[in-house]
Amino acid sequence: MQPFSKAVLAIALLLAATQAHSEVVVVMNAGTSAAPSQSDVANIFLGKDTRLKGIDQAGWNPTKERFYGSVTGKNESQLKSYWSGLVFTGKGQPLRSVADDAAVVALVAEEANAIGYVDRSAVNDKVKVLFTLP
Template identity: 45%
Template sequence: MKKFLTLLTLSLGVASTAAAGVVVIGNTAAGDMSASDAKKAFLGKGDTSLVVYELDEGNATRAEFHSTVTGKSDAQLKAFWSKQVFTGKGNPPATVSSATAMKAAVASNPSAIGYIDEADVDGTVKVILKP
């Protein structure tokens, strides 16, 4: 039993360091962002001067981000954006396929925001929100 508990404790420690958590990123010149502003931006209701990027549907980081920040699942997001497009109220953000592509897109535009796992952050982008 002691060996089992020791292994369980060690595995939980490894699992918690494997993923640092999702963060909202901006260009290195960007200012900080509130959780409320991030939610609005990623649902097309915020600052219209922002260029918002999403990871592709089905991405685990995307699911974690939306669960934490917007409170929506992939299915709910799909339904939300379908309604927005149908009613002419908005279009979904552009998507990128990876953290590397997200960093490149955000780094190249001072008005761009996106999200990645905190472990993927480097000097090309700035963390503007840790939800």
């Protein structure tokens, strides 16, 4: 194996290890006293409970994949199919979505009744962690 190939392989393994150890957390505004359960959070992100505003991440990324897989048991195609059915029947609209972890944290920090999910590294003192996903 050439030195360049070894370096590329080492970087790829390091990135994979970092990804595997990242933690996804559910966050709310630091001033909010409500503490929904994991099943409540699933209902919020499936549009079944509108007491809190779920803030979704645009596109499909590892954080979103881990969140939806752990909390709702749905993968990308299942989630798209689910929302298509709700929109088609007029029973719901997809949640507001923002670009990335930083945008979720900023919006959740601004709105007292917002809830979102991010990689733990994005958390600051303006949001509180409700729980960490397994």
